[in-house]
Amino acid sequence: xxxxxxxxxxxxxxxxxxxxxxxxxxxxxxxxxxxxxxxxxxxxxxxxxxxxxxxxxxxxxxxxxxxxxxxxxxxxxxxxxxxxxxxxxxxxxxxxxxxxxxxxxxxxxxxxxxxxxxxxxxxxxxxxxxxxxxxxxxxxxxxxxxxxxxxxxxxxxxxxxxxxxxxxxxxxxxxxxxxxxxxxxxxxxxxxxxxxxxxxxxxxxxxxxxxxxxxxxxxxxxxxxxxxxxxxxxxxxxxxxxxxxxxxxxxxxxxxxxxxxxxxxxxxxxxxxxxxxxxxxxxxxxxxxxxxxxxxxxxxxxxxxxxxxxxxxxxxxxxxxxxxxxxxxxxxxxxxxxxxxxxxxxxxxxxxxxxxxx
Amino acid sequence: xxxxxxxxxxxxxxxxxxxxxxxxxxxxxxxxxxxxxxxxxxxxxxxxxxxxxxxxxxxxxxxxxxxxxxxxxxxxxxxxxxxxxxxxxxxxxxxxxxxxxxxxxxxxxxxxxxxxxxxxxxxxxxxxxxxxxxxxxxxxxxxxxxxxxxxxxxxxxxxxxxxxxxxxxxxxxxxxxxxxxxxxxxxxxxxxxxxxxxxxxxxxxxxxxxxxxxxxxxxxxxxxxxxxxxxxxxxxxxxxxxxxxxxxxxxxxxxxxxxxxxxxxxxxxxxxxxxxxxxxxxxxxxxxxxxxxxxxxxxxxxxxxxxxxxxxxxxxxxxxxxxxxxxxxxxx
Amino acid sequence: xxxxxxxxxxxxxxxxxxxxxxxxxxxxxxxxxxxxxxxxxxxxxxxxxxxxxxxxxxxxxxxxxxxxxxxxxxxxxxxxxxxxxxxxxxxxxxxxxxxxxxxxxxxxxxxxxxxxxxxxxxxxxxxxxxxxxxxxxxxxxxxxxxxxxxxxxxxxxxxxxxxxxxxxxxxxxxxxxxxxxxxxxxxxxxxxxxxxxxxxxxxxxxxxxxxxxxxxxxxxxxxxxxxxxxxxxxxxxxxxxxxxxxxxxxxxxxxxxxxxxxxxxxxxxxxx
Numbered sequence: 001x002x003x004x005x006x007x008x009x010x011x012x013x014x015x016x017x018x019x020x021x022x023x024x025x026x027x028x029x030x031x032x033x034x035x036x037x038x039x040x041x042x043x044x045x046x047x048x049x050x051x052x053x054x055x056x057x058x059x060x061x062x063x064x065x066x067x068x069x070x071x072x073x074x075x076x077x078x079x080x081x082x083x084x085x086x087x088x089x090x091x092x093x094x095x096x097x098x099x100x101x102x103x104x105x106x107x108x109x110x111x112x113x114x115x116x117x118x119x120x121x122x123x124x125x126x127x128x129x130x131x132x133x134x135x136x137x138x139x140x141x142x143x144x145x146x147x148x149x150x151x152x153x154x155x156x157x158x159x160x161x162x163x164x165x166x167x168x169x170x171x172x173x174x175x176x177x178x179x180x181x182x183x184x185x186x187x188x189x190x191x192x193x194x195x196x197x198x199x200x201x202x203x204x205x206x207x208x209x210x211x212x213x214x215x216x217x218x219x220x221x222x223x224x225x226x227x228x229x230x231x232x233x234x235x236x237x238x239x240x241x242x243x244x245x246x247x248x249x250x251x252x253x254x255x256x257x258x259x260x261x262x263x264x265x266x267x268x269x270x271x272x273x274x275x276x277x278x279x280x281x282x283x284x285x286x287x288x289x290x291x292x293x294x295x296x297x298x299x300x301x302x303x304x305x306x307x308x309x310x311x312x313x314x315x316x317x318x319x320x321x322x323x324x325x326x327x328x329x330x331x332x333x334x335x336x337x338x339x340x341x342x343x344x345x346x347x348x349x350x351x352x353x354x355x356x357x358x
Numbered sequence: 359x360x361x362x363x364x365x366x367x368x369x370x371x372x373x374x375x376x377x378x379x380x381x382x383x384x385x386x387x388x389x390x391x392x393x394x395x396x397x398x399x400x401x402x403x404x405x406x407x408x409x410x411x412x413x414x415x416x417x418x419x420x421x422x423x424x425x426x427x428x429x430x431x432x433x434x435x436x437x438x439x440x441x442x443x444x445x446x447x448x449x450x451x452x453x454x455x456x457x458x459x460x461x462x463x464x465x466x467x468x469x470x471x472x473x474x475x476x477x478x479x480x481x482x483x484x485x486x487x488x489x490x491x492x493x494x495x496x497x498x499x500x501x502x503x504x505x506x507x508x509x510x511x512x513x514x515x516x517x518x519x520x521x522x523x524x525x526x527x528x529x530x531x532x533x534x535x536x537x538x539x540x541x542x543x544x545x546x547x548x549x550x551x552x553x554x555x556x557x558x559x560x561x562x563x564x565x566x567x568x569x570x571x572x573x574x575x576x577x578x579x580x581x582x583x584x585x586x587x588x589x590x591x592x593x594x595x596x597x598x599x600x601x602x603x604x605x606x607x608x609x610x611x612x613x614x615x616x617x618x619x620x621x622x623x624x625x626x627x628x629x630x631x632x633x634x635x636x637x638x639x640x641x642x643x644x645x646x647x648x649x650x651x652x653x654x655x656x657x658x659x660x661x662x663x664x665x666x667x668x669x670x671x672x673x674x675x676x677x678x679x680x681x682x683x684x685x686x687x688x689x690x
Numbered sequence: 691x692x693x694x695x696x697x698x699x700x701x702x703x704x705x706x707x708x709x710x711x712x713x714x715x716x717x718x719x720x721x722x723x724x725x726x727x728x729x730x731x732x733x734x735x736x737x738x739x740x741x742x743x744x745x746x747x748x749x750x751x752x753x754x755x756x757x758x759x760x761x762x763x764x765x766x767x768x769x770x771x772x773x774x775x776x777x778x779x780x781x782x783x784x785x786x787x788x789x790x791x792x793x794x795x796x797x798x799x800x801x802x803x804x805x806x807x808x809x810x811x812x813x814x815x816x817x818x819x820x821x822x823x824x825x826x827x828x829x830x831x832x833x834x835x836x837x838x839x840x841x842x843x844x845x846x847x848x849x850x851x852x853x854x855x856x857x858x859x860x861x862x863x864x865x866x867x868x869x870x871x872x873x874x875x876x877x878x879x880x881x882x883x884x885x886x887x888x889x890x891x892x893x894x895x896x897x898x899x900x901x902x903x904x905x906x907x908x909x910x911x912x913x914x915x916x917x918x919x920x921x922x923x924x925x926x927x928x929x930x931x932x933x934x935x936x937x938x939x940x941x942x943x944x945x946x947x948x949x950x951x952x953x954x955x956x957x958x959x960x961x962x
Contacts, residue, residue, distance in 0.1 A: 012833075013832075013833045013836045013837070013840075014829065014833060017829070017832065017833075017836075074475075076475055076478075076479075123675075124671055124674065124675045127674065127675050127678045128671075128674050128675070128678055129678075130474060130475055131397045131474065131475060131478045132624060132674060132678070134475075134478065135620045135621065135623075135624055135667070135670070136624070136667070136670070136671045136674060138617070138620065138621075138667050139621075139664060139667035139668045139670070139671040141667075142663045142664035142667055143663075143664040143667070143668060145663075146660060146661070146663050146664050149660075150657065150658040150659070150660065151658070199822040202821060202822050202823065202824035202828070203818070203821050203822055205824075206814075206816075206821045206824070206828055206832055207807075207810075207811055207814040207816070207821065207831075207832070207835075208818060208821045210800070210804060210807055210808050210811060211808075211811060213797060213799060213800055213804070214797050214800075214808050214811075216797075216799065217796075217797035217798050217799045217800065218795050218796075218797060218798075220759075220795070221791065221795035221796075221797070222797070222808075223778070223779045223780050224757055224758075224759060224779045224780070224782075224783060224789060224795075225780075225783055225788065225789075225808060225809060225811070225812075225871065225872075225875070226780050226783030226784050226811050226812040226875065227780055227808075227811060228778075228780045229780070235818060239818070267614075271482060271486070274479070274482070275483075278479060283799065310428070310429070311428070312425075312428040312429075313424070313428060315424075315493075315498060316424055316425055316428055316494065319490045319493040319494045319498065320490065320494065321490070322486050322487070322489050322490025322493070323486075323487055323490030323491055323494065324490075325483075325486055325490075326483045326484060326485070326486030326487025326488070326489075326490060327483070327487050328483075329479070329480070329482065329483030329486065330465055330480055330483040330484060330487065333469065333472075333476055333479060333480045333483065334465070334468040334469060334480075337472075337476060
C-alpha cells in the first residue's frame with residue numbers, strides 16, 4: 001500500500017539517472033542514512049560493534065570491491081584475502097612510518113597501494129579468461145600471504161611475526177589501539193562505507209561501468225564496438241582492489257588491532273567475500289550490503305541457537321555453519337543467481353502492484 | 359659425484375613422486391571437466407571426505423556421533439568393531455558413488471546449461487558443504503590412516519646409493535610409501551586411460567565430452583555418464599586420500615594440497631589426460647627444486663605454497679591454451 | 691564498373707561521394723585454408739555496398755578484416771585516403787567504423803538503453819575521477835550522450851522497450867537493438883553482417899526501411915552482407931560477389947545479375 005510511484009515522473013534525463021528514481025525509495029534511503037549516522041552511534045556498545053556492526057561495514061566494503069570485479073566486469077577473483085592483506089600491511093607500514101598523518105589518509109593510501117598491486121595481478125587477465133583466471137588469482141592469494149609471512153620488513157621485524165596497530169586518534173578520539181570507544185570506531189568505518197558505496201554507484205552507472213559490463217557480457221563484441229579491453233579490465237582490477245585494500249586496512253587497524261596474516265587473510269577470507277556477493281547479488285551494490293549482513297549475522301544467529309539454546313559444543317556449530325553456507329551457495333546459484341538483491345527487486349515489483357496485481 | 363648434485367637428484371626424485379600424486383588428483387578434475395564442462399573445485403575436499411570416511415569405517419566410528427551426543431545427551435562414539443582395510447575401502451567407494459548420485463541429482467541436474475563460471479562457483483559451495491558434512495560425520499580431529507601400506511625410508515635404496523657420494527652423503531632417502539603411491543598412481547592412470555579408450559562406457563564418456571546434444575541423440579544417457587564420471591572422480595579422490603592420509607594424517611590441509619592440481623591443469627590443459635600427467639610432474643619437480651635451490655637458501659623457505667600457482671600464471675600469459683591444449687581461434 | 695574516385699550518381703539519381711575505404715589485394719589464411727584470396731574493392735562515401743555470395747565464401751571474414759578482428763596476411767586496408775596501420779578492433783571502432791554481428795552479440799545482462807549507450811562509448815571521454823564524483827562533468831556528458839541515444843531509439847521505434855533487459859526480447863527486436871547500438875556510435879561506415887537473417891517478411895521489410903532511412907537521413911556509408919538476393923538488389927547501390935574466397939563480380943545490382951560467373955555460382959555450376 002505504501003509503495004507508490006504513480007505521479008512520480010522523470011521529466012529530465014538527470015532525474016531518470018538517479019540512484020533511487022522512485023520517491024519512496026529515496027526517502028527510505030535518507031531515513032536509513034540518518035539512523036546510521038545520528039541514531040546508531042548513541043545506542044551501540046562494544047558487543048554490538050565488534051560482533052555485528054564493524055564486521056558488517058568492513059565486509060560490505062570488501063564485497064563492493066569484489067563485486068565490481070566479479071559482478072560488473074566478470075573477472076572472477078579468488079585473491080581477495082591476499083589483497084586485503086596488502087591493505088592491512090600497507091596501512092601498518094604507513095601508520096608506523098608516519099604517525100603524525102591522519103588515519104583517513106593512511107587508509108586511503110593503503111587502498112591506493114592495493115590498487116597498484118591489483119593492477120599488477122590483473123595484467124594476465126587480458127590473456128587468461130574464466131576459471132583459468134580464477135585459478136591464476138590463487139597465485140596472488142598464496143604468494144601475498146607468503147610474502148607478508150616471510151619478509152620481516154613488512155612486520156617491522158617484530159618477534160611474533162604479527163602486526164599490531166599502534167594507538168591513533170581522529171580529532172582526539174581514539175579509533176585504534178586499546179582505548180577505543182564503540183561509537184567512534186563505528187563512525188570511522190561508516191564514513192568509508194558511505195564513500196565506497198557512493199563512488200562504486202557512480203562508477204557503475206556511467207560509461208566506465210558500461211565498459212565493464214560489456215566486457216563481462218561478451219568481451220569480443222565489446223572490443224569491436226570500441227571498448228579497450230586492457231583498460232577496462234585493469235581499471236576494474238584497480239578500483240576493486242582499492243576498495244578491498246581499504247577494507248583490509250580497516251579490518252586490521254580498527255577491527256582486529258593485531259593480525260597474523262595466514263590466519264586472518266587466508267583463502268577462506270577470499271571465499272567468504274565471494275559468497276557474500278553471490279548470496280547478496282552479483283552486479284548490485286545493494287547486494288553487497290545484503291550479502292555482508294547475511295554472512296555476518298548467520299554465525300551469530302547460529303551461535304545463539306546452537307550454543308546458547310541447544311547447548312551444542314561450538315565446533316559442531318562451526319561445522320554446521322559450513323554445511324549451511326555451502327548449501328545456501330548452491331541453492332542461490334540454482335534458484336536465484338542474482339541473489340538477495342534480485343529477491344528484493346521482485347518483491348518491490350510485487351509491492352508496486354499490490355493489492356491489485358491485475 | 360659432488361654431494362650437492364646428488365642432493366638435487368634426490369630432490370628431483372621426490373618431486374617426481376609428489377608430481378605423480380598431483381597428476382592423480384588432476385586426473386579427477388579432467389574426467390569431470392571433459393564429460394560435463396564442470397570445473398570441480400571440490401575435488402580436494404572429496405579426497406578429504408573419502409579419507410575421513412575410510413578412517414571412520416575402519417575404526418567403526420558412529421557417524422554424526424558428536425551431533426547425536428550433543429542433542430540426546432548420549433555418549434556413543436564407536437560401534438566397537440574394526441573393519442578390515444579392503445572391505446572398508448570397498449564400503450567407502452560405495453559412499454562415494456552415493457555421493458556422486460546425490461551431487462548429480464540435487465545439484466548439477468538443476469544447473470545444466472549454466473555458464474561454466476556459475477558451475478565453478480557451485481562446486482566451491484559443494485566443497486564447503488562436503489567439508490562441513492565430513493567434519494560433522496566423523497569429527498574434525500587429525501586422524502591417522504593405516505591401511506597397511508609400508509612406510510618409512512627405504513634402507514635398500516639408501517644402501518645401494520650411499521657409495522655414490524662423499525662422506526656427507528648417506529644415500530637417497532626415499533619413502534617407501536612414495537614408491538607404492540607412484541606405482542599405484544601409474545597403474546590407475548593407465549587404467550583410466552584404457553577405460554576411456556576401450557570400453558563402451560568410456561566411449562560414451564568421450565562422446566558426451568565432445569557434444570552433449572549429439573551424444574544424447576545417439577542414445578547415450580547423460581545422467582548415467584555424469585554419475586559415472588563423478589563416481590570415477592570419487593574413486594580417484596579416494597586413492598589420493600589414502601595416499602596423502604597415510605603420509606601426513608587425515609586433516610583439512612589435505613584438501614589444500616589437492617588444490618595444487620589446479621595449476622597442474624592450467625599447465626597441462628583442462629582436457630588433456632597426458633597434459634595432466636606431464637603438468638603434475640613439472641609442478642612436482644619444479645616446486646621441490648625451486649625450494650631446494652632458491653626458496654630455502656634465499657627466500658626464507660615455504661615457497662611450495664605459491665610456486666605452482668605462479669608458474670602456471672606466468673606460463674599461461676605466454677601460452678593461454680596450456681601445454682597440450684589446442685590454440686583457441688576466436689570467432690564472432 | 692566504376693573506376694572513379696570522385697563519386698558517381700546512382701541509377702535512382704542519388705549523388706555518391708568519393709572513395710572512403712578501399713581493400714587492396716587482401717589475402718587471409720587460417721593455417722592452410724585461404725578464406726580470402728587477393729580481393730580488392732572500394733566503398734564510396736554515402737553508398738550502400740553489399741557483399742554477397744554462397745555460404746563459406748568469406749564474406750564475414752571480409753567484414754572481420756575491415757573491423758580489425760582478423761589481420762590479413764597480405765594486402766592493405768585504405769581508409770580515408772591513407773593505408774591503415776595494423777590496429778586493434780577497438781581502435782578501428784574509435785575511427786568511426788561500427789558494426790552488427792551475424793549471431794546477435796548484444797550485452798545480455800544490460801537493458802536496451804544501456805546497450806545503446808555502449809554504442810556511445812567511443813564518444814565518452816571523462817576519466818575515472820570525474821566518473822566517481824559524477825556531479826558535474828560526468829553527469830553532463832552522460833546526458834549529452836543520452837540525448838543522442840534517445841534520438842536513435844526514437845528513430846528505430848524502440849522507445850517502449852528502453853528499460854527492458856535485452857535477454858527478454860524477441861529475435862527481431864534484438865536485431866533492431868543491435869542496429870541501434872551501432873548507429874549510436876554515429877559511425878562513418880556501418881557494417882551490417884546479415885541484418886535480416888532469420889527474419890520473417892514483415893521484419894525484413896521493417897529492417898530494409900531502417901537501413902534505407904539511415905543511409906538517407908544520416909548519410910551513413912553502409913556495407914552489408916546479405917543472403918536474400920531480392921533484398922540486396924533493392925537496397926544496394928553496388929554489389930561485390932564472392933565465392934570460395936575470390937571476387938567473381940563487382941558492379942551495380944543490374945550488372946551483377948547479368949554476370950555469367952555470378953549466375954554459375956548461384957545456380958551451382960561445377961567448378962573446374
